[in-house]
Amino acid sequence: MKRTFGKGHARTAFLALVSTALIGANSVRAEEGMWPFDHLPVAAMQTAYHFTPTPEWIRHVIQSSARLAEGCSASFVSADGLVMTNHHCANSCLAALSDKTHDYFRDGFYTRSLAEERQCPGMELDRLDSISDVSAQVEAETRGRSGNAYSTAMQAIESRLTKDCLQGDAAHWRCDMVSLYHGGQTALYRYRRYQDVRIVMAPEQGIAFFGGDPDNFSYPRYDIDLSMLRVYENGKPVHTPYLQFDINGPSEHELVFTSGNPGRTERGLPAAALAFQRDVINPTVIALLSVREGMLWQYARESAEHEKQAEDELFSVQNSLKSYSGTQTALRTSDIVERRAKEDAALQAWIDADPARRQEFGTPFATVDKAIATQRRLFTQNIALRMALDGLAGEAMTLVNGAAERLKPDARRNAGYHDAQLGEIETELGAKTPVYPELETTSLALSLTTLRQLLGTDDPLVQMTLGHDNPDTLAARLVRETKLADPAVRLALWKGGQDAINASSDPMIVFARRLHPLLVILRDRMRDEVSAPLHQAEGAIARARFAQAKAEGRLDALYPDATFSPRLSYGTVRGWTQNGANIPAFTDFAGMYHHATGSAPFNLPQRWLDAKSKLGLSTHLDFVSTNDIVGGNSGSPVLNREGHAVGLIFDGNLPSLAGDLYYDITSNRAVSTDTSAIIAALRHVYDEQTLADELTRGHR
Amino acid sequence: MKRTFGKGHARTAFLALVSTALIGANSVRAEEGMWPFDHLPVAAMQTAYHFTPTPEWIRHVIQSSARLAEGCSASFVSADGLVMTNHHCANSCLAALSDKTHDYFRDGFYTRSLAEERQCPGMELDRLDSISDVSAQVEAETRGRSGNAYSTAMQAIESRLTKDCLQGDAAHWRCDMVSLYHGGQTALYRYRRYQDVRIVMAPEQGIAFFGGDPDNFSYPRYDIDLSMLRVYENGKPVHTPYLQFDINGPSEHELVFTSGNPGRTERGLPAAALAFQRDVINPTVIALLSVREGMLWQYARESAEHEKQAEDELFSVQNSLKSYSGTQTALRTSDIVERRAKEDAALQAWIDADPARRQEFGTPFATVDKAIATQRRLFTQNIALRMALDGLAGEAMTLVNGAAERLKPDARRNAGYHDAQLGEIETELGAKTPVYPELETTSLALSLTTLRQLLGTDDPLVQMTLGHDNPDTLAARLVRETKLADPAVRLALWKGGQDAINASSDPMIVFARRLHPLLVILRDRMRDEVSAPLHQAEGAIARARFAQAKAEGRLDALYPDATFSPRLSYGTVRGWTQNGANIPAFTDFAGMYHHATGSAPFNLPQRWLDAKSKLGLSTHLDFVSTNDIVGGNSGSPVLNREGHAVGLIFDGNLPSLAGDLYYDITSNRAVSTDTSAIIAALRHVYDEQTLADELTRGHR
Structure with a gap:
């Protein structure tokens, strides 16, 4: 299953933060590319498929698509707010609604009327409203700045632009500043924000994830990885544009599109950064995830209750593990690092060949080398600390750090803590996400054990974290005595600000207070000595590539790296050849x-x-297509030329796991559930005639 | 703690089998080297330390040293069969003797009289008796052979030589054919074999492994990693030469020796093999061990009983993990692969420069490349299958395979199954090693899950292994229904041979029978297409290095790779500098x-x-020295010039973890417990006056 691009409560969220996003600009081969809706490759599509999307087609697709804040994509499939996404995108909702007598995750969730639809705790859905190019403003206010001055300037712009964009209504709007082409372009994405999302229907985990971890990322597959949600406002279903649901699914070789939110790609990564990923990040993360996998595997065996508690996280860990391992295998077996090193050298040579270019772009690869060297020094501390600050400890640190950030003027705050973003934090802190004390203790104990393993017993950070405790006793005491499992307590501390934090004797808050100064030092160094110089160097690299592409007349063929913002990809329904065997398109x-x-x-x-x-029995179930997708695309609709939904993205095949770094049309395939299987399942397996009728009619 | 060089019951034993031993010949820098007792670097020692061991000194050290068959070293320290080794070398004994009311592993084991000493189940101690050079015979009978013909010839010689050596008394003698310098030299090592080894004293795990996994492999350390055993024959303590116990320990900068059995080094590994280790073996093994670590970590948290059951294995897994990770870090951060590639190329050039040399040595590096390519193809199947055939499943396969092997004439059997070795197998099968059904089930279920993960659901090997079961149900059924936990049942099946195996309906035997044909194919391919050509190529490489060293007049400076056979190393008690800080020699x-x-x-x-x-309080506790040791040296005595025991090897520091591949005097250190701490502990902590007196007097 394609890993979602999450930040929510998942304990593996820290992994997404490990590597500083290096956002590339990429020149393209046919069908490669995740295109922003304001920069679609219309000429290439027309040439290859004699298809040019009209402005109406584009607007309709944008307005019928959606993003789940936790890291998935989705689409509206009826005029009454009905939303289609993956079962694995509704995992935490199904788990949260379950109780001693109902296991909705395992057994599915079914409704016969609106009244039976239940709100998913903490779930937020965003629908793109507009895109504005703010590159000129950003360029004007950051020109000539670097390091801390650059970060500060960026924070100030982001703060001002998002605030203006929200127009004082953070409950209904969400505004993200999106850096495209390594900062070569900056856009402001404005979303309509929905926070009352209810679950309508989910099949059993046994069909949504049939084949389980063994089949995950493999193909042929036989899954209906579906959940149906409904978006409400003021207690009523919302009405939005929607995709007509095609009950026949696509044909082989048919041109199809995905509209979704690919999380992150790094397709222009300099060789030094690729090598750092191959030699440091991936091996470390794989080892850490493997230990966690073993722990959760065993925890889940202990009882049915433990199995339910751990299922979601085990799933997420195994998913990440396959993904990291697949990428690492690709990195180790391909010559991409060596190839990229040559491309990097060639670009620097192109820059060096002209004094004006040298003046404009400088020596960005040298800057990258230096930043990576610092990142290498900070890496172990960084990953160890982030891993420990997870679960309730993470909530505690959000409270402690949030209080400190809010003392600063908005423009000086760190990313995530601007006024416009505080609503989101509050939503998360107030969410009734279940806390399982035993799993929480186990998880924290393991993280603290790992922290000590990674840094050594005598490391000051370890001593500051553990004091005279050992990881087990500390974790047990913190989880046993903290009140932070209660959302009301979290919200009270949040609202109480720095005074409430200072006055708190909650042991988890005390723990977070103790570590906060270290976290600040580490975060500031990462921001000023790693992220900022990398960001600027990559901006220079991207602009240089841009300039070179322009000089060589191939500007249309550039797409920006994925940024968990709405993108369109195009491709065809097509199998591939693996170890000499033809893998068919459909199951x-x-x-x-x-x-x-x-x-x-x-x-x-x-x-x-x-x-x-x-x-x-010959009804199509799943299919593969050449669409260029990555994690975050989970739940994306697959569309045909008419803009009708013919499939539901839920995975990529094994070769697609290196899709973060490069796209290879010979083997990279997106995996979808066919709409013909969905309608058949609703009608003949689940007897969900009302829901099936809503899909085929387009309204209730 | 230095990982032992085990083959016994430890579930991680499969890891030792993954990489085909590549045994090198190495030219030396000062203090580097693990020297066979018949090839000591007397000139170098004399030059550096004005010390030349006399033949008497050498003989005395040989006869006072010992090897534990499970993978440790030891020494006799009184005329009455008293043996000193590590606590971690007696782990399985202490666990096996423990019961509901006694936890000897945790609390220690103490005796006041011979009558209280208890036999360690399955423990065997071997004392070197003689070394014979059989290179000429091996050369005569294998010349011109390769592949299967070579393997067959080697099996025939080994079978004949070991049989002759045993003189029909396998109960009292053990004979190993040891291949040194990549087969450049072959020696027959004859050991006096003792199978009644009793535990005399062990301190608490809390002092033997004080600092636990966090301190493991780090220094400064504060451990007394000691156990005292006694060797019996005919119900009475044996009398052998022994090392005088020096109650003062060594001084800083003092010349010291270790006499022990380093397990395996690969210091002459061709670059292709090093790269295979770095790119394939180590990442895979680290990930597999990490999952197992997490599983055992959680299993041990479930109850005090589980903690006791899992402790030994968790320890072993963490130990291996640190070791593999340390080696991998060294491989990734050093330029050894590139350096070795240049050395390899230079050696091939030296060979190619002379038609006679070309005729004699050929193109061994090309052979290595081809064999490694095959090993790469077989790797995943191999490691997955070996991992699954562990614990009781491993015993079942020993029975099934042993029956098949014994149908062949001795000379055609595979290594480990010659007549002379059958006694050992029988000892292992008959050992009353405790089996914990729950841990056994968990472990097998995890192995089977991993097998499916590694190979994919549709792999024929996976289908043959699992049938219509899933890993959990299959493991649970096999462990629940098998009778193989009973040594008597195992021995009956062993003695019943092929007929008994064919007739058995024990599900674990049925399982092993089903997999046996696959194992045979895999083993034969590994033997004929990987091990044999590698062995021959490495022989050619070693002989070429030998010839080159001779031509260049530096023959004395060559030592063979470690082979878990007795070796002497020399060095001095000395700290080192780490990240700019001076680490002192003593704690x-x-x-x-x-x-x-x-x-x-x-x-x-x-x-x-x-x-x-x-x-x-100023009594020395632990110390580091520059002795060149690796896993298998655990329990080695540290000797001074007088041949007196001044310390007890139990670990290496972190930089020593790459010792398998190279020795670096600037940071590689052996870690020992000081004899002055041992005597102080016996007298003042444990009130073991009788034992302390025996050590100081040299007899009871």
């Missing part, structure tokens, strides 16, 4: 029943066994 | 008390807290 229900050995995770839910005779 | 009791925070694993046993006032 069907017959294949699904054949794949079912009866043993978990190859055991179909009883409903599916019972419904076999009612299903057309 | 003392004062430092130990200072290091004790009171929280595990930094909590001293109560006895030690009580004894503080009775101990001289």
Whole structure:
């Protein structure tokens, strides 16, 4: 399953923060590319497929698409706010709503009326409203600045622009400043923000994730990775444009599009940064995730209750692990680092060949080398500390850090703490996300153990973290005595600001207070000595590539790296060849029943066994296409030329795991559930006729 | 703690088998080297330290030293069979003797009379008796052979020579054919074999492994990693030469020796093999061990009983993990692969420069490249299968494979199954090693899960292994229904041979029978297409290095790679500089008390807290020296010029973890417990006056 591009409560969120985003500009081969809606490759599409999207087509797709704040994509599929996304994008909702007698994650969630639809705690859905290019303003206010001065200037612009954009209504709008082409372009994305998202229907985990971890990222696949949500406002379903649901699905070789929010790619990464990823980041992260996988695997075996508690996180860890391992395999076995080193050298030579270019772009690769060297020195401390500050400890640090940030004027605050963003933090702090004390303790104990392993017993950070405790006793005491599991307590501390933080004797707050000065030092060094110089160097690299592409007349072929903002990709439904074998584009229900050995995770839910005779066995189930997607695209609709939904993205194949770094049309494939399977399942397996009717009619 | 060089029951034993041993010949810098007792660098020692060991000195050291078959070293320290080794070398004994009311591993084991000494199940101690050079015979019978013909010839010689050597008395003798200098020399090592080894004394785990995993491999250290054993024959203590125990320990800068059995080094590894280790073996093994670490960590948290069950294995996994990670860090950060590639090329050029040399040595590096390519293809299957065939499944496969091997004439059997070695297998099968069904099930389920992860659901090997089961149900059923936990059942199946195996309906035997044909294919391919050509190529490389060294007059400076056979190293007691800080050579009791925070694993046993006032706090506790040691040296005595015991090797520092691949005198250090701390502990902490008297007197 394509890893979502999350920041929410998932304990592996720290991993997304490890590597400083290095955002590239990429020149393109056919079907490669994740295109911003205001920069679609219309000429290339026309040439290859005799198709040019009209402005109406584009606007309709934008307004029918959506993003889940936790890190997924989605689409509106009826005029009454009905939303289609993946089952794995609704995991935390299904878990949160479950109780002792209901396991909605395992057994599915079904409704017969609006009244039975239930709000997903903490879930937020954003729908793109407008894109503005603010590059000129950013350029004007940051020109000539570097290091801390640059960061400060950027913070000030971001603060001002997002504030203006929100127009005092943070409950209904969300504004993100998006840096494209390594800062070569900066855009302000304004979203309509919805915070009342309810679950309408989810099938059983057994069909949504049939084949489980063994089948994850592999193909052929047989999953219906679906959940249906509905967006409400003022207690009523909202009305928005929507995608017509095509009950026939796509044909082989058909031109199809995805509209979604790819999380992050690094396709222009300088060789030094690629090598750092290969030699330092990936091995460390893989080892840390592996330990956590083993811990959770065993925790889940202890009881049915533990299994339920750990399922979501185990799933997320295994997903990340496959993803990191796949990328690492690609990095180790391909010659991309060596190839990129040559490209880097060639670009620097092109810069050096002209004094004016030298003046404009400088020596960005030398800057990258220096920043990476610093990142290398800070890496272990950084990852160890971030890992420890997770779960309730993470909430405590958000409170402690948030109080400190809010003492500063908005323009001086760090990213994430501007006035315009405080609503989001509050939403998260107030969310009734369940806390399992035993799992929380175990997780924290493991993180603290790892912190000590990584840094050594005598490291000052370790001594400051553990004091005279050991990881087990400290974790047990903190989780046992803290009141932060209660959202009301968190919100009270948040609202109480620095005074409340200073006065608190909650041991988790005390713990976070103790570590906060270290975190600040580390964050500031990472920001000023790593992120900022990298960002500027990459800006220079991207602008140089831009200038070179312009000089060589291939400007249209450049797309920016993914930034978890709305993008369109185009491609065709097509299999591929793997180790000499042809992997077909489609699977069907017959294949699904054949794949079912009866043993978990190859055991179909009883409903599916019972419904076999009612299903057309040759109905398409899943399909692959050449669309260029990555994590964050989970839940994206697959569209045809008419702009109708024909599929639901839920995964990529194994070769696509290196998609963060490069796209290879010979083997990189997106994996979708076919809309024909969805409609068949609703009608013949779940007897969800009302929901099926809403999809086919386009309204309730 | 230095990982032992084990083959016994430890579930990580498979890891030792992953990489085909590549045994090098190495030219030396001062203090580097693990020297066979018949090839000591007397000239170099004389030059550097004005010391030349006499033949008597050498013989005495040989006869006072010992090897534990499970993978440790040891020494006789009294005329009455008293043996000194590490606590961690007696782990499995202490665990096996423990019961519901006694936890000897945690609390220590103490005796006041011979009658209280208890036999360690399955423990075997070997004492070197003689070394014979059999190179000429091996050369005569293998000349011109390769692939399967070579393997067959080697098996035939090994079978004949070891059989002759045993003279029909496998109960009292053990004979190993040892391949030195990549087969440039072959020696027959004959050992006196002792199978009645009893535990006399072991301190608490809390002092033996004070600082636990966090302190493991780090220094300064504060451990007394000691156990005392006694060797019996016919119910009476044996009498052998022994090392005089020096109660004062060594001085700083003093010349010291270690006499032990370094397990394996690969100091002459061709660059292609080093790169394979760096790019494939180490990342895979680290990830697999990390998952297992997490599983065991959590298993141990579940209850006190689980903690005891898992302790030994968790320890072993963490130990291996640090070791692999340390090596991998060294490989990734040093330029050794590039350096070695140049050395390889230079050696091939030297060969190519002379038609006679070309005729004699050929193109061994090309052979290595080809064999490594095959190893790369077989790697995943190999490691996945070996991991699954562990614990009781491993015993089952030993039975199934042993029956098949014994149907062949001795000369055609695979290594490990010659007549002369059958006694050992029987000893292992008959050992009353405790089996914990729950841990056994968990471990097997994880291995089977990993097998499926590594190879994919549709892999034929996976399908053959799992059938219609999933890993959990299969593991649970196999462990629940098998009778192989009973040594008597194992021995009956062993003695019943192929008929008994064919007739057995024990599910674990059925499982092993099903996988056996695959194992045979894989093993034969590994043997004929990987091990044999590598072995021959490395022989050619070693002989070429030998010839080149001879031509250049530096033959004395060559030592063979470690082969878990007796070796002497020399060095001096000396600290080192780490990140600009001077790490002192000695620690003392004062430092130990200072290091004790009171929280595990930094909590001293109560006895030690009580004894503080009775101990001289400046008494040396641990020390580091420049001796060149690796895993397998655990339990080695440290000797002074007089041949007296002044210390007990138990670890290496972090930089020593790359010692498998190279030795660096600036930072590689061996870590020992000082004999002065041992005697102080026996007298003032444990009130073991009788034992202390035996050590100081040299007899009971």
